[in-house]
Structure formats: structure tokens, C-alpha cells
Amino acid sequence: MIDQNTVDRIVETSQANIVDVVSEFVTLRKRGINYLGNCPFHNEKTPSFTVSPHKGIYKCFGCGKGGNAVNFVMDVEQISFIDAIKQLGKKFHIHIEEVELSPEQQQVKNDRESMMAVSGFAQKFFTNQLLKSDEGRSVGLSYLRSRGFRDDIIQKFELGYSPEAKTALTDEALKNSYKLEFLEKAGLTIVRDNYKADRFRGRVIFPIHSISGKPTAFGGRVLKTDKKTAKYLNSPESEIYHKSRILYGIFHAKTEITKKDRCFLVEGYTDVISFHQAGITNVVASSGTALTVDQIRLIARFTPNITIIYDGDPAGIKASLRGIDLVLEQGMNVKVLLLPEGEDPDSFSKSRSAEELQAYITKHEGDFIKFKTGLLLKDAENDPVKRAGLLQDIVKTISVIPDAIVRGEYVKECSALMNVTEQVLYNEIAKLTKKSREEKYRGNTPSIQVPQVPSSPTASPAFTTLNLFEEEEKELIRFMIKYGDIQMVEVEEGKEEEEEEITVGDYILEQLREDELECENPLYNKILKLYEENKKKKGFQAVKFFVSHMEQDVSRLATDLLSKEYPLSKIHQRFGAGDLDEASILDRLVPKVVNELKLKKVKALIDKYRNELKLAEQKEDGEKMIEIMQTMVRLQQLQSLLSKELGDRTIV
Incomplete structure (x- = not known):
């Protein structure tokens, strides 16, 4: 086990020399204070890969890859964190200290x-x-x-x-x-x-x-x-x-998956081997098991694009449709290829060259809406009840897609295929979203403080489709990462001559903990926890700490939020920040975003209790109705106070 001080030293050194690290793999040229080159993770003619020596990060604005120097070595060499640390230690002549294990x-x-x-x-x-x-x-x-x-x-x-x-x-x-x-x-x-x-x-x-x-x-x-x-x-x-965490052929396919920016998913061992023999090597198999979230995330480490290849067995395909929903929930771009009847990837690839096989895939692969609709419509035929069930099934699949633009495109396509208006589909999606949200909030009793709207116990990064508070949460976390250790001045109410110094990070934590609030996105909660656990360590600097963190999800989020010097335009414009340097007005911006988040959470709870009141009225439960109305009065008072703090605004 490598000593943590040694890890920190290697990470710090590689951050300071990130241009040297990246230059071993990418030809860089200086542009202003940064360096620019062609991305090694996807094919591009116009350079969009930027290295910032000042921040110690890299970011491709074409494919979205980004991180610190250690992340870069892990990605480009396809190796583990420890192996990357060892490689960088050797590069910078840093002796690796091993810690004695218990x-x-x-x-x-x-x-x-x-x-x-x-x-x-x-x-x-x-x-x-x-x-x-x-x-x-x-x-x-x-x-x-x-x-x-x-x-x-x-x-x-x-x-x-x-x-x-x-x-x-x-x-x-x-x-x-x-x-x-x-x-x-x-x-x-x-x-x-x-x-x-x-x-x-x-x-x-x-x-x-x-x-x-x-x-x-x-x-x-x-x-x-x-x-x-x-x-x-x-x-x-x-x-x-652990069979649910590995894919057959991933070792042989990972480099080509990254290079081609696409992964073909087949079912068995011989399917993978036959594809390789035909000359297509960016292919893996689930080895006959149902596709799992861990397997999808393993593919996502190398590409967001996946084509699932099925043989011509309708019964087997229907049983595996759940896998498509899982892929979509993880924010992947999924296509489906149905081979001719009687063929499987093994037999089909053996009769074709790599060029012929690739051409067939390109011509016949399609999006999941056409595939799923075409497959299930055969059973529905002219039965209106079955067609309604099919429609609900497809809408449920569309509703899990995280990206709103992609979701909208699929709504258009489903509308045309099923001869249903887009508004009907959007209404169904809204019902599903509302139902999921209510299930999340059910059973939470608010107090006179800002009540907690806890995250779902099954929340994941892909769950942000239902996160009503993503904009404000993300902005708070950006402040935490970028300015967490910076002092801001908090003026005590009614005592403008008395000022209390507090760091941005401590202020955010204090405000959230005071009202028992958590972020909906679990990764944001991890950032808050890491700050709280490490803020008192000697020499702690939030930016440096988060960008160089050994957990990739943390360092990548930090990189994404810092890769462009930008204000969160909508929020900053609401607060009248204009083109001012945000660092000079943190004492205005941070409290505003905190209150914006609180107001949104209060409004969500008011909506929740309004629905519960309707249910209580239907059941003629007078005692429950009084209890709910008392709670709503407290929440509405709180909404009024927060709106006044934000300039008498209300959120639509």
C-alpha cells in the first residue's frame, strides 16, 4: 500500500507539470496561458483539447473528457489509479513509500x-x-x-x-x-x-x-x-x-472503444471472438447475464456510445429490453441492431469482412424507439388496450433519459410512429416524473425551519432527470470547490457595523446543516462531506484538493466546473451580478444561491402537501386536513420570507 504522503507528493508534482505529462501523448501548442492540441480520446481535425498549467487540469470540449494529470494517465494508458501513481512517481523520480498493512x-x-x-x-x-x-x-x-x-x-x-x-x-x-x-x-x-x-x-x-x-x-x-x-x-x-462488474473482452477492446468512440455489446464469448477475427475489436459481451449498471458504467469509462446487437430470437430480445432502459438511465447514447433471422453475431461475422460487417451495422442499426415499437407493435396489432400499454411502456423508457434535448427528440419520433400527439406524450412523462418525485418526498414531516427534502435512497448521477434543484446545487458546489477556503464577509442582520469572517465553504455547510438540507445529487453531498472532513488540515486549498483528489468522480466534477471561467448566467443575471468579478462579490452571490435553493425546496414541499390535502379531502379526514393546512401555513410564511430576501421574487 502506497503511503498517502507519497501519493499527495506525486499528485502535486504531476499537477504542477501537467503539460509535461500530456506532451508525451499529445502535441501541444501554446495559446495564451493554456495549451491546445488534438484530443487523444476521440478523432478530431480541429483541436478542442485544452491543458491549463495554471489550474493543473485538462479538458476536451469535443468529447467532454477532463481531469487532472493522474486522470489523464489513467485514461490514455487504461490503467488503475495506483499504476498511474507508480508511473508518474517513476517519471518525476519520486521514491514510492509503502505503508505497513494491519x-x-x-x-x-x-x-x-x-x-x-x-x-x-x-x-x-x-x-x-x-x-x-x-x-x-x-x-x-x-x-x-x-x-x-x-x-x-x-x-x-x-x-x-x-x-x-x-x-x-x-x-x-x-x-x-x-x-x-x-x-x-x-x-x-x-x-x-x-x-x-x-x-x-x-x-x-x-x-x-x-x-x-x-x-x-x-x-x-x-x-x-x-x-x-x-x-x-x-x-x-x-x-x-464479480460477474456483474466485468464484461467479457473488455481488456482486448478498451483501447479500440476509446479510439472509435463506440462499443458493440453482444451476448457470448464466441460472439466477441468472431468479431475480433473479422477485424472489429471494440466489442464486449455480458456473458449471458442480464446487463447491470456496473457493466454499463464500465463501458461509460471509455465511450458514451453503445450499440446492442441482438440475434433474431424475439423471445430473447423481449427479455433483454430492460437492459436498454438501464443504458438510457446512465445517460448513454444507445442504438440497436437486429440481425437477420437465424443469425447470431458469431455466425454473421464469420461470413463477412470487417468492412462489410461495419457497413451492415452502420446501415441497419437504429434508435431504440423504432426498434422497441416495431418489436412490440406486432403483439398489439389493432388492440387499443395493448397499444395503450405499449405506449406507456415506451414513454416510461423515454422518461428515464437524463438529457432533455435527447428526450425531446425521442418524443417527436414516438409521436410519429405511434400516431399520438407530442403533448400527450409530454403529459404522460410529466405524470411519471411527478409520481417519482412524490414517492421520493412521501413520509417527510417538515418543521418550522426549511424542511429537508431528502435524496432518494437509490439516487445516482443519472437520477438528475428528477432533480428540481440541479441548477442551484451545482452552483453551490462550484462555489465550494473554487472558493471553499476563501474568506467571505457576512454582515449580521441589524448590525451592519459588525462583520463576521467566514469561509465560503463553512458558510454553505452552516446554512445547509442549519436547515437539515442535503443535495439531491449524491456526488454533491460527497463534495460537502470531503470539505468538512479536510478543511482543517494544514495547507488545505479547496481547488487543489478537489482537482487532485484520487476519486475520479470528484476530480472530474471539479475539472468540469473549473474548466471554463463562467458565471452560471441565469442565476448571476437574476442577482444583478452583471459582468462583475464574482470573487469580489461572494458575500452577495453565495447567500443568494443558498436562499434560491431553500426557496425551491420550500415550494416543492408546498406542492407536495397541496396534493396530500386533496387526498385528505377525498377521504374526509378532517384531522389530517387541519394538520396539513397548519404545515402549509408555516411553509408559505417561510416562502414569503425567502422571497423577500431574494427581492420579492417567486419561482415559477
Whole structure:
């Protein structure tokens, strides 16, 4: 484990020398105080990639990539944070100090390393058996060649074969001093009382590599035709393998996904391998499991664009439509390709060159609305009830899209396809949004203070579609990151001659905590917590701290908010800031944004209780009605006070 002081020193040094770090990969030229070049993360002819040595950040205004020097090395080299730190430490001749782990931490580390070691041994054993043993060549290699796989592709994916012998792998591993305990933990050996056996015996082996290329699990295909035996068998979950967090082929595909700015998603191992053999390498598979949020976010690290390729099985496609909704919820741009009936990605790619396959995909891939509508309309036919159900299904899918402009385009398309007016669709989306919002707020009793409108327990960055307060929250967090440690002057009410010095960060925290407020966006809450935990540390500077933070979501947010020197135009214009330097009027701007946020939250609660009052009236619950009306009076008084603070404005 690397000593934190060493990490901080490497991060600080790389920030100060970010131009040197980036220049190893990008040709930069000076423009004013910044440097400009062509982005290494997407193809562009006009440079939009900017490096700011003053801020220690990079930002591409074409594809949106940005971060600090460590983020850059992680992205361009496709390596982990620790590996990036080690690489930068070597570059700047900084000795890496290792911290002594506790006995428990050391045990966990040793176990993981032992499992990784035994998995690496198993992969080499399986591959060696496939290529060099008589059984492996006659059974396993013959099968793979009969499927049309070339030897270079077999070696690229490190395919293998597990012999029929009951404990062939286990015996060889034990002979080489690997422990049975870790063979079992890694899912390679089944152990029960005095019984032990190789899990994958008699199967062709597909190693599942981590994002860094290390084998962490295996898939095995049986070659015998036995109805009682599962065709495919996968490693069980373990300390080093979580199937919901990894995609088959991600190690081999990640560089090309970044370069092409698109990822093709298929279903199985052989689909991925066949695409590679055809010359298309930006492809991964969910390995037969339902697509998960973690897998989608893994793709999102390299591109926001994904094409899901389905074979011609309608039943299988309908079962996997939920995956499209998940992709959309994560803010991804998704297209769908349906292959001809009877074809799957494996068979289809084998009969075409890379150019022919790419041309077919480009011509036939389409957006999910046309795909989903076309698929489900066959069942609805002329049944108005089924058509209504289909419409509600599609509207529900559209409503999860975070970007309002993209959402609007899909509404237009759905309107044309379903012969329904756009207003009807927008009304349905509004109902769904309102229902979700009410479910979030349900059960919260306000006090005479600004009542808390807590975030959803399942909130995520993609949940901002329902965040009514995003504009104000984002601006407060920008102030926190950019000016958190800067002193602002707070004039006490009625005592204009007495002033109390307080930092911007402390003021924001104090105001939010005073009224038990939280941000809807969980990442913003993380920023607030990090500030509170670190503000008293010696030499703390908010900008430096957040931009160089080791957690990528934190440093990237800081970079995005600092990458352009801009005011949040609508808010600043409301408050009459004009073209003034915002740093000189923080004592006006920060309180205004805080009160704007409070006012919006109060108004949301008033709307909520207005609806609850209607329900109470319908149920003729007099006691509940009085309770709600008393609460609404307090909230309306508070709304009036906040509106006066903001210049007698009310928010529409």
C-alpha cells in the first residue's frame, strides 16, 4: 500500500507539470496561458483539447473528457489509479513509500494475490493443455478450429482446454506448491469433505480477463451432448471475480472503444471472438447475464456510445429490453441492431469482412424507439388496450433519459410512429416524473425551519432527470470547490457595523446543516462531506484538493466546473451580478444561491402537501386536513420570507 504522503507528493508534482505529462501523448501548442492540441480520446481535425498549467487540469470540449494529470494517465494508458501513481512517481523520480498493512489488511491482500496467482497458473495450464497435449489438440483445438477460429485468435484470447481427468488441474497446481484453499476460493476446484474435483474438466476454456488483462475467472463449454450437463459453466463469484462488474473482452477492446468512440455489446464469448477475427475489436459481451449498471458504467469509462446487437430470437430480445432502459438511465447514447433471422453475431461475422460487417451495422442499426415499437407493435396489432400499454411502456423508457434535448427528440419520433400527439406524450412523462418525485418526498414531516427534502435512497448521477434543484446545487458546489477556503464577509442582520469572517465553504455547510438540507445529487453531498472532513488540515486549498483528489468522480466534477471561467448566467443575471468579478462579490452571490435553493425546496414541499390535502379531502379526514393546512401555513410564511430576501421574487 502506497503511503498517502507519497501519493499527495506525486499528485502535486504531476499537477504542477501537467503539460509535461500530456506532451508525451499529445502535441501541444501554446495559446495564451493554456495549451491546445488534438484530443487523444476521440478523432478530431480541429483541436478542442485544452491543458491549463495554471489550474493543473485538462479538458476536451469535443468529447467532454477532463481531469487532472493522474486522470489523464489513467485514461490514455487504461490503467488503475495506483499504476498511474507508480508511473508518474517513476517519471518525476519520486521514491514510492509503502505503508505497513494491519494483519487483517495483509491477510486480505495475501488471499487476493494468492487467488490471482492460482488463476494465472490455471490459465497457463489450460492453454498448454489445448495446444500441446494429445487430448487437448484432438478434442479442444479440433472443436475450436471446426468453429472457424484461427490459431492467432485462439492465442490472443488465451483459450484453453481442461482435461477429462478428475483432478488434472488440481494435482498439477498442488505439485507446483499452490494451496487447495485458494484453488477452491477461486472456483477452480470443488471440495466436499474428502471429495475434490476440477470444476471445468472436459471443457473448452474461455478465460475472463480483468480490465488490466489478468485472468480472474473462466467459462467452460462442454463438448459432449448430454442433456443433464450444462452447456456452459462459469466460475462462481469470488473475491477477485464479480460477474456483474466485468464484461467479457473488455481488456482486448478498451483501447479500440476509446479510439472509435463506440462499443458493440453482444451476448457470448464466441460472439466477441468472431468479431475480433473479422477485424472489429471494440466489442464486449455480458456473458449471458442480464446487463447491470456496473457493466454499463464500465463501458461509460471509455465511450458514451453503445450499440446492442441482438440475434433474431424475439423471445430473447423481449427479455433483454430492460437492459436498454438501464443504458438510457446512465445517460448513454444507445442504438440497436437486429440481425437477420437465424443469425447470431458469431455466425454473421464469420461470413463477412470487417468492412462489410461495419457497413451492415452502420446501415441497419437504429434508435431504440423504432426498434422497441416495431418489436412490440406486432403483439398489439389493432388492440387499443395493448397499444395503450405499449405506449406507456415506451414513454416510461423515454422518461428515464437524463438529457432533455435527447428526450425531446425521442418524443417527436414516438409521436410519429405511434400516431399520438407530442403533448400527450409530454403529459404522460410529466405524470411519471411527478409520481417519482412524490414517492421520493412521501413520509417527510417538515418543521418550522426549511424542511429537508431528502435524496432518494437509490439516487445516482443519472437520477438528475428528477432533480428540481440541479441548477442551484451545482452552483453551490462550484462555489465550494473554487472558493471553499476563501474568506467571505457576512454582515449580521441589524448590525451592519459588525462583520463576521467566514469561509465560503463553512458558510454553505452552516446554512445547509442549519436547515437539515442535503443535495439531491449524491456526488454533491460527497463534495460537502470531503470539505468538512479536510478543511482543517494544514495547507488545505479547496481547488487543489478537489482537482487532485484520487476519486475520479470528484476530480472530474471539479475539472468540469473549473474548466471554463463562467458565471452560471441565469442565476448571476437574476442577482444583478452583471459582468462583475464574482470573487469580489461572494458575500452577495453565495447567500443568494443558498436562499434560491431553500426557496425551491420550500415550494416543492408546498406542492407536495397541496396534493396530500386533496387526498385528505377525498377521504374526509378532517384531522389530517387541519394538520396539513397548519404545515402549509408555516411553509408559505417561510416562502414569503425567502422571497423577500431574494427581492420579492417567486419561482415559477
